[in-house]
Amino acid sequence: MERKEAVKVENFVGSPTFSSTTDHVQTSYPFMQGFDFVDDKSSLGFMELLGVQDFSPSLLDMIQVQIPSVQTPSAQVATEVVDSPPEVLNQPATPNSSSISSASSEGLNDEPANKGVDNEVEEQGKTKKELKPKKTNQKRQREPRFAFMTKSEVDHLEDGYRWRKYGQKAVKNSPFPRSYYRCTTASCNVKKRVERSFSDPSVVVTTYEGQHTHPSPVMPRPNFSGSASDSGFSSTAAFAMPMQRRLSLYQQHQSQQQPPFPLVSLSPLGFGYNGNTTNAASYLQHEKRFYTSPGSALLKDHGLLQDLVPSHMLKEE
DNA sequence: CGCTTTTGACCTGCGC
DNA sequence: GCGCAGGTCAAAAGCG
Numbered sequence: 432m433e434r435k436e437a438v439k440v441e442n443f444v445g446s447p448t449f450s451s452t453t454d455h456v457q458t459s460y461p462f463m464q465g466f467d468f469v470d471d472k473s474s475l476g477f478m479e480l481l482g483v484q485d486f487s488p489s490l491l492d493m494i495q496v497q498i499p500s501v502q503t504p505s506a507q508v509a510t511e512v513v514d515s516p517p518e519v520l521n522q523p524a525t526p527n528s529s530s531i532s533s534a535s536s537e538g539l540n541d542e543p544a545n546k547g548v549d550n551e552v553e554e555q556g557k558t559k560k561e562l563k564p565k566k567t568n569q570k571r572q573r574e575p576r577f578a579f580m581t582k583s584e585v586d587h588l589e590d591g592y593r594w595r596k597y598g599q600k601a602v603k604n605s606p607f608p609r610s611y612y613r614c615t616t617a618s619c620n621v622k623k624r625v626e627r628s629f630s631d632p633s634v635v636v637t638t639y640e641g642q643h644t645h646p647s648p649v650m651p652r653p654n655f656s657g658s659a660s661d662s663g664f665s666s667t668a669a670f671a672m673p674m675q676r677r678l679s680l681y682q683q684h685q686s687q688q689q690p691p692f693p694l695v696s697l698s699p700l701g702f703g704y705n706g707n708t709t710n711a712a713s714y715l716q717h718e719k720r721f722y723t724s725p726g727s728a729l730l731k732d733h734g735l736l737q738d739l740v741p742s743h744m745l746k747e748e
Numbered sequence: 749c750g751c752t753t754t755t756g757a758c759c760t761g762c763g764c
Numbered sequence: 765g766c767g768c769a770g771g772t773c774a775a776a777a778g779c780g
Contacts, residue, residue, distance in 0.1 A: 600769085613772095
């Protein structure tokens with residue numbers, strides 16, 4: 432039950448940084464040191480979070496590249512899915528398992544709202560103005576988390592999903608409060624935390640926890656078989672493929688080290704739909720929309736873009 | 749009227 | 765065991 436060590440080994444799955452100018456958000460994967468994004472169960476890595484499995488090799492590469500800055504143990508995370516406590520395996524994993532994972536995650540996702548309630552509810556419900564009884568005998572399970580930094584003036588970035596704020600807390604050592612949001616969709620228990628970086632107030636750190644079990648309410652369903660042209664958003668579909676490519680790209684950057692993190696323009700839009708892709712994956716998919724939007728920030732990293740965005744998309748601008 | 753945000757209180761985990 | 769910090773709840777207020 433001791434989660435301690437595990438916790439310390441948090442794996443960082445990536446945390447892109449976005450910077451936004453009006454409607455653009457520029458994202459990059461920062462060195463994630465200092466963040467505690469993923470906890471014990473995270474022996475799953477970025478990929479799992481991404482819900483990617485087919486891309487394994489390069490993804491792994493990428494991840495490992497990304498993580499190094501986080502130093503050692505976590506660096507392995509991406510690949511080791513092994514000696515994690517049982518509960519760890521519990522989380523949503525690959526897209527393939529989406530059906531499975533959704534089932535299981537559903538279990539997990541059973542939702543804080545319901546939070547292990549069943550049995551304890553009755554008795555404890557009485558105590559204290561029937562505050563919800565938190566489970567006592569079982570460690571609270573957490574979804575894998577995926578965090579990224581966004582340079583933005585607004586704290587709560589539009590990501591295609593609807594969120595309800597359920598809390599706000601002052602953060603130690605930071606003048607900025609942390610806000611807690613939950614996906615408003617009934618069966619979806621995805622949560623996200625939003626806070627400003629202490630070191631750089633212009634940066635918003637968004638941490639997603641869990642996977643959406645539904646498509647983004649504000650955008651068409653991802654069409655994974657499809658042509659990138661059947662709808663404005665369908666670019667989503669096209670994304671699945673470029674994955675490897677872009678990963679290697681990250682790698683590149685990482686090695687080039689210039690910006691502490693690769694500068695990639697991304698948008699959190701549509702982040703994570705458990706259906707076929709998950710969090711980061713969808714997130715990355717949607718980012719493409721941004722690539723195509725006329726924006727300076729995007730183009731600034733041209734090399735990257737070229738690498739990331741299909742040439743035809745760039746031309747569309 | 750329904751939904752979201754605000755906010756104080758409470759719960760839980762962890763370090764000392 | 766105690767205190768701290770993070771996370772969550774839920775009533776009240778605000779808003780469209």
